[in-house]
Amino acid sequence: MAKNSLKNSKHLVELIESATLPAIALLSKVDQFAFLSILDASQPENVARSALIKALPSVRPAAITIADEEAVRLLQLAQFRTEEMLEHAYSSIEFKGHPELDTFDRTADAMTRLIWVRVKAPEIFDQIETIYLTHHFHGHRKFMSFNVLDGDGRDFVWTEEVAQKLHEGVSEILELDDDAKASCEIIHFEMEDGIGACKRRFHYLVVYHPGQMRTLRQMKERRRDLLLYIPALEATLVYDPAENKVHVLSRRQSTARQLADRFSLIGFDKPLSKHPVDAVSYELALFKQPVDLKAAKATGVIVVDAWISSLNMTLGHTRHSINLTLASNDDIWRVASDQFGEHNPITACRSIQDVALSFVVRFDGESETRALDITLGQRGSCNLFTLPHPRLRRCGEELLTSLGVMKRVEPAKVGANVAMFHAEMKLLDLALHEIDGHLLAMLQLPTTDLVAKGLLKKKNLLGDYITVPVDDYDGQSGFRRLKVHSNSTSTWAQDELSGKCFDLTEGDLCRYGVDTSYLRERLNLLLRDQLIDKPLTCDEHEPFILGNYRMGDQRLPVALVSGLWDSRHADKMDAQLRQSNLGLALVLTTTTDSHRRFLGPGIVVPLHSLLVDDEGEIRLELSRAEGEIRRRQNAAATVATPRLMKDDARNALLVGPWPDPWPLTKKEWIDVVDVLVAAWTSGKKKCRKLQLEAAAGTTIRGLNEFFRGAPEWTNYIRGADGNIKPRVWELNIGQPDYQQPAADNAKDVIDRAQIATEKP
Numbered sequence: 001m002a003k004n005s006l007k008n009s010k011h012l013v014e015l016i017e018s019a020t021l022p023a024i025a026l027l028s029k030v031d032q033f034a035f036l037s038i039l040d041a042s043q044p045e046n047v048a049r050s051a052l053i054k055a056l057p058s059v060r061p062a063a064i065t066i067a068d069e070e071a072v073r074l075l076q077l078a079q080f081r082t083e084e085m086l087e088h089a090y091s092s093i094e095f096k097g098h099p100e101l102d103t104f105d106r107t108a109d110a111m112t113r114l115i116w117v118r119v120k121a122p123e124i125f126d127q128i129e130t131i132y133l134t135h136h137f138h139g140h141r142k143f144m145s146f147n148v149l150d151g152d153g154r155d156f157v158w159t160e161e162v163a164q165k166l167h168e169g170v171s172e173i174l175e176l177d178d179d180a181k182a183s184c185e186i187i188h189f190e191m192e193d194g195i196g197a198c199k200r201r202f203h204y205l206v207v208y209h210p211g212q213m214r215t216l217r218q219m220k221e222r223r224r225d226l227l228l229y230i231p232a233l234e235a236t237l238v239y240d241p242a243e244n245k246v247h248v249l250s251r252r253q254s255t256a257r258q259l260a261d262r263f264s265l266i267g268f269d270k271p272l273s274k275h276p277v278d279a280v281s282y283e284l285a286l287f288k289q290p291v292d293l294k295a296a297k298a299t300g301v302i303v304v305d306a307w308i309s310s311l312n313m314t315l316g317h318t319r320h321s322i323n324l325t326l327a328s329n330d331d332i333w334r335v336a337s338d339q340f341g342e343h344n345p346i347t348a349c350r351s352i353q354d355v356a357l358s359f360v361v362r363f364d365g366e367s368e369t370r371a372l373d374i375t376l377g378q379r380g381s382c383n384l385f386t387l388p389h390p391r392l393r394r395c396g397e398e399l400l401t402s403l404g405v406m407k408r409v410e411p412a413k414v415g416a417n418v419a420m421f422h423a424e425m426k427l428l429d430l431a432l433h434e435i436d437g438h439l440l441a442m443l444q445l446p447t448t449d450l451v452a453k454g455l456l457k458k459k460n461l462l463g464d465y466i467t468v469p470v471d472d473y474d475g476q477s478g479f480r481r482l483k484v485h486s487n488s489t490s491t492w493a494q495d496e497l498s499g500k501c502f503d504l505t506e507g508d509l510c511r512y513g514v515d516t517s518y519l520r521e522r523l524n525l526l527l528r529d530q531l532i533d534k535p536l537t538c539d540e541h542e543p544f545i546l547g548n549y550r551m552g553d554q555r556l557p558v559a560l561v562s563g564l565w566d567s568r569h570a571d572k573m574d575a576q577l578r579q580s581n582l583g584l585a586l587v588l589t590t591t592t593d594s595h596r597r598f599l600g601p602g603i604v605v606p607l608h609s610l611l612v613d614d615e616g617e618i619r620l621e622l623s624r625a626e627g628e629i630r631r632r633q634n635a636a637a638t639v640a641t642p643r644l645m646k647d648d649a650r651n652a653l654l655v656g657p658w659p660d661p662w663p664l665t666k667k668e669w670i671d672v673v674d675v676l677v678a679a680w681t682s683g684k685k686k687c688r689k690l691q692l693e694a695a696a697g698t699t700i701r702g703l704n705e706f707f708r709g710a711p712e713w714t715n716y717i718r719g720a721d722g723n724i725k726p727r728v729w730e731l732n733i734g735q736p737d738y739q740q741p742a743a744d745n746a747k748d749v750i751d752r753a754q755i756a757t758e759k760p
Contacts, residue, residue, distance in 0.1 A: 009056055009064045015071040016049055018078075023112040024052070026119050032070045035059045073125075074114055077132055082110045085128040088191055089117050092124050127189050130206045130236050134249060145247045146260040147273040149521065150528070156203045156239050156267050158188045169262040170207050173255065174235070205237040205263065237263055245277065271537075274518035276454040279409035282376050284352040286405060287311065290333040293357065298398035300364040308332040309373070310356035313349035314462075316488035317505070321353060329358070350491070351462060353378045361395060372396055376405070379461065412453035414525045415618045418611070419446070424455060425607060428519045429590035431563045434459075437508025438466040439479075447508065457513035466493050466502065466509070477565040484509065520544065520560065523607075526620045531558060543573055543599075549586055549622050551629065557585040558622070559602065564591040574599045574665050575709030583660075584632070586625055597651040598663035603632055635661075642731055644677045646670065654716060657733055662716050668696040669707065676717065676731050685737075686720045686730045703729070 016024060021041045028036035039052050056064065077085060093101060100120055105112070118125045134143070163186060171181040187206050192199050237259060238247040246263055248256035261272045293306035307329040315322045322345050326332055336346050359372040374396050375383045384396040400406035412420055423445050427435075435456075440447045450456040465481045482493040484504065491504040517538070524546060528534070531547030533555070539545055543559040550556075559577065564570045577587065577600030585602035588610075596604045605628065610620045635645060635653065642656030652670045654662040654677070664670045675695040679687045693700050700706045702725075707713035719726025722738040730736075 008061070009068045011071040011075060012056070012064065012068045013053055015074060016052055018075075019111050019115060020109070021045055021048055023115045027115050029119055030070075032063075032067050035063060035067070073129060074111070074118060077114055077129060078110055080132050082114075085131060086110065086113050086117070088131070089113075089121070089124045089128050092127065092189070093117075093121050123187065126206065127187070127204070130204055131191060134204070134236055134238055134247070142251060143247065143249050144253055144256040144260075145245050145277040146257065146264075147275040147277055148244050148246065148264050148268060149271050149273040150525065154268060155241055158203075162266055163188070165266045166205070166263065169266065170235075170259065173258045173262060174207075200240065200242045203239040203241075205239070207235040207237075207259075235259060239263070239267070246272070274515055274521050275411055276409050276457075276518070279454055279457075280382075281407050281409065281451055281458055282380060282382065282400075283405055283407065284355060284376060284378060286403070287352050287355050288346060288349065290331075291403060293359070293403070295403075296359070296399040297402040298361070298395045301395050301398070302362045302364075303359060303399070304362055304369050305329060305360040307358055308355060309358045310354070311346065311352065312354040313345060313352050315345065316348050317350045317486040317491045318488055319486070322349075350486075351378065359396075359399060363391070363395075372399075374400065379459065382406075407452065409452065409454040412455070414522050416616070418613055418618055420449070420453070420455075421611070421618055422608070423450060424519050424522065425590045425592075427455065427514055428516060428523070429562045429565070429592075430514070431516065431569075433514055433516065435512050435514055436463045436466050437510045437512065438502070438504065439468070440512065441508060442469060447512070451512070455514075455519065457515070459511040459513055461511045462509045463511050466504065466507075468495065468502070476567055523560070526618075527558075527622070530620075530622045543577060543580075543587070545582075546588075551626055556629065557582045557602075558588065559585055560588050560590075561599065562590040564589050564594040564596050564604070570596055570599070571666070571709065576600075577602050578710050578712060584629075586622070586629070595648070595650055596665060597647050598653070598665055601660070601663060603628055642677050642680055642733065644670070644674050646674075656716075656731070658716060662712065668698060669710070671695040671697070672706070673717075676729065680731045680733070686728050689727050689729070692729065 016036075019027070021039065024036055024039055025041055027033045028039065036052065038055055040048055043051070090104065090106065093104065098104075098121060103120075104116055108116075114125075117128070166186055167184065170176075170186065171184055174184075176184055184207065189204050190201055191204065192201050235255070236249040238249075239245075240247070246260040248260050250256040250259065257272070264270055264272050287308070293308070294303055296303055296306065307326070310323065310325045311332055312321060312323045314320065324332060324336060324345070326335065333346060336344050355376050357374040357376070359374070360369050361372055362369045370392070372392055372395065373383075375381075384393055384400075387393050387396070397406060401408070415421070426443060426445060427450075437447060440450075440456075447456065451458050464484055466484060467479050467481055470478055470480045480495065480497075482495055482502070484491060484493050486492070489505075491507070491509070493502045493504060494500075495502075520538075527546060530549060532550055534547035535545055543561045546558045546560055548555040549558050559582070561573045564573070574596075577585065580600070583601055585600075587599045587602035587604045588607050589596075589604055590607055592606055592608055594604055594606055598604060603625070605625045607620065610622060610624050612619050612621050632653075635655065637655070639655060640657055642654065644652055644654050646652045649667050649670070650665060652664045652673070654664060654673055662673075664673060672692050672695050675687055675691060679685055689700060696706070703713065703717065714732070716732055717729055718732040718736065720728040720730040720736060720738070722736070
């Protein structure tokens with residue numbers, strides 16, 4: 001009867017029934033359990049426990065609520081690796097030389113020892129509770145993992161300086177006010193986990209700080225009132241040196257990433273990697289055909305029964321959807337076939353949108369069965385990661401994996417495959433954050449492999465548009481978006497400009513996410529050993545400065561650009577590199593057939609030309625570009641007579657009596673400069689504005705506007721008539737003619753004055 005009347009304190013009652021009387025008496029010394037001091041230990045155990053439980057209704061409800069939460073902390077530790085946790089606790093207490101260590105009875109039952117630790121060494125109790133929570137939530141969506149960029153598995157060193165920096169960083173990220181910041185505490189401890197040769201040492205960092213207030217009911221002066229109770233929230237970071245990973249237990253993914261990134265920067269002076277960790281993908285298309293769910297396997301689990309309880313799918317190839325929900329454990333494919341015959345909506349659907357699986361399982365060593373309901377969504381959602389029971393979570397993951405529905409992403413090793421490298425460079429060159437399956441197929445990219453290796457993330461959404469590559473009248477490459485049309489039996493897209501029709505009935509219309517920052521990170525790993533002076537933080541926009549390349553006694557800046565097939569983007573990169581004042585630079589591009597030889601003062605080098613395949617292992621050799629750099633430097637040597645060196649209609653280099661050559665990357669620029677060079681070498685020197693406009697094929701309102709994006713043009717071209725708005729132009733060599741008479745007159749005056757002073 002006591003349990004039934006104390007439904008708000010069932011955990012407290014369970015604790016009283018499982019602990020010995022001396023342990024309960026010891027626990028009463030903790031403030032949250034002070035009301036347990038009424039225990040009469042002189043009575044028989046069953047009588048004393050019964051009397052204590054009967055007295056609980058007389059305790060204030062607020063105190064009972066808090067005590068019940070504290071009881072949960074003790075009970076949960078008694079169910080998970082208890083002896084291992086207690087051994088760690090005893091080692092820590094012994095190491096610290098606890099003054100009451102002699103009172104710790106290592107032969108007592110587990111609950112008695114847990115209560116001793118809770119009363120005598122609360123900070124150690126917090127540690128083992130943190131370890132429990134870390135393991136309990138492994139696989140839960142609140143437990144997130146990250147990789148350290150370019151990590152070398154170094155050990156973490158806890159110092160006062162590190163502690164102070166972490167305290168400041170955590171307070172900033174969690175947005176704690178002054179009072180909460182003063183109460184915030186970070187503790188660090190280490191623990192070995194695993195068995196035998198698999199044993200590894202983990203570093204635990206636990207953040208305690210005041211959390212949001214909870215409102216509890218209490219009776220005050222015969223009136224119902226509110227009691228404001230502030231529990232301690234915690235964020236736990238676990239560093240695994242062997243795996244080079246930082247695990248964070250936190251409510252929000254954004255907060256977890258910020259905490260992990262700050263820990264990595266403070267502990268190792270390295271940012272986090274974009275490397276996908278614990279990522280999964282789901283193949284819902286498998287359920288278009290019958291799947292033997294009872295054949296699913298999981299370690300230590302027997303599948304008693306399994307069926308699909310609900311299936312949501314598209315109605316044929318239309319945008320409509322239909323849902324089938326079973327009231328029992330019948331075979332959904334047989335039911336659909338019997339009811340719909342040749343018009344079975346499951347086999348005729350374009351895609352499966354949602355599926356609900358029902359399993360009845362029995363764990364080894366247990367006699368009762370358990371129900372495990374799993375829901376999967378087209379957007380990549382899965383309820384397994386929200387289940388509170390870790391054993392059921394692991395069971396569900398193994399069942400889905402054995403069926404081929406869930407697939408763990410296994411990131412590809414950098415530089416392990418030539419075909420994969422070319423695919424990565426194509427994705428990076430597109431400079432898209434989202435791409436459709438049809439374009440991937442047209443570009444002959446291995447979609448399935450890219451998803452399995454974490455280089456693409458399947459969004460499982462059917463797109464309204466597809467993208468197709470096109471060429472314009474000038475031969476410039478580009479892409480065009482086409483709207484997708486469908487009826488009950490087919491799907492297609494029509495290019496209204498060319499009239500071409502694309503049959504998409506069997507095509508891939510899914511959307512895929514592309515993490516370009518991760519692709520650049522992988523590329524940077526292939527170049528890191530050849531670069532010096534690497535930036536501490538990555539640029540947010542192109543061109544990305546990777547560092548400097550040492551060539552002899554020179555340090556050449558190395559930049560990365562993509563998408564040079566787009567002339568507008570190429571012009572933008574050209575303007576930014578001209579304004580960056582990098583000087584002669586090595587500009588690496590992911591574009592295979594780039595028509596640009598120069599971007600600003602930099603030499604454009606396609607990455608594929610630096611590729612070296614060494615028995616399956618690939619690497620990039622920047623030394624392969626040294627010949628091109630030296631040819632450019634030799635050609636750019638200062639000469640007295642100006643000369644325009646043309647590679648093609650869009651790439652030329654102006655050399656002459658200037659400190660640096662002038663790279664030209666637009667056809668109209670090259671045509672105008674060619675006219676000026678021809679005029680200078682013929683002795684005429686000057687050109688009128690009409691002549692320049694005829695060469696450029698366009699109206700020139702001013703050379704400032706005409707050479708927009710190349711502010712250095714004034715070093716090579718000048719006005720030749722002395723006007724503020726010149727109408728006559730020439731190359732900027734020597735002194736202008738309009739200044740010559742004044743200079744000659746000044747020289748005559750000086751000569752006459754010198755002669756006058758020499759006369760006796």
